Amino acid sequence: xxxxxxxxxxxxxxxxxxxxxxxxxxxxxxxxxxxxxxxxxxxxxxxxxxxxxxxxxxxxxxxxxxxxxxxxxxxxxxxxxxxxxxxxxxxxxxxxxxxxxxxxxxxxxxxxxxxxxxxxxxxxx
Numbered sequence: 001x002x003x004x005x006x007x008x009x010x011x012x013x014x015x016x017x018x019x020x021x022x023x024x025x026x027x028x029x030x031x032x033x034x035x036x037x038x039x040x041x042x043x044x045x046x047x048x049x050x051x052x053x054x055x056x057x058x059x060x061x062x063x064x065x066x067x068x069x070x071x072x073x074x075x076x077x078x079x080x081x082x083x084x085x086x087x088x089x090x091x092x093x094x095x096x097x098x099x100x101x102x103x104x105x106x107x108x109x110x111x112x113x114x115x116x117x118x119x120x121x122x123x124x125x
Contacts, residue, residue, distance in 0.1 A: 001087075002080040011052040011076055015059070018078075018086060019049035026104045029061060029068050033097035041068060044104065050089075059091060061101055070099055 006014050027047040032038040046064040052073075053060070059076075061068040072094035079088045091099040 001082075002084075004078045004080060006076040006078060008076075011059070011073075012054055014076075014078075015050040015052050019051070022047065022086070022103055022105075023049070024106060026106060027061065027063060028102045028104070030100040030102070031097055032100070033095065036097060042066065047103070050101075068099070068101075 025047050026044045027042065028044050029041045030038065031041050042063060045066070048062040048064060051060045051062065052058070057072050059070040059073045061070075070091055070093050073091050074094055075090075075092040077090040078086050079090065081087045086103065088100055088102040091101065093099065
């Protein structure tokens with residue numbers, strides 16, 4: 001896995017371009033922090049997009065039915081797989097929390113229906 005820090009002055013453009021590239025993917029958000037422990041906030045929900053508002057210094061993860069807001073982000077790192085595709089983002093906020101945003105492309109079933117289920121694993125009952 002290749003870690004690539006994204007410079008703050010590029011956050012807005014980077015997230016806008018990434019949003020276009022991964023539109024239709026599913027997202028899982030994990031948050032880890034001293035007072036929080038390690039928890040999954042959202043598990044494999046449809047992603048609408050990512051954005052950064054430099055005036056308010058806020059990052060957004062826009063999902064189908066909810067939104068994750070990260071106030072005063074301090075660091076943005078993209079994790080790339082061996083095929084040079086972004087598979088997650090790590091965002092550190094001003095309180096020291098680490099927000100990990102993981103991406104997964106939907107699998108097209110024979111019926112043409114899209115699902116976030118990984119075709120390589122068996123579904124759980």
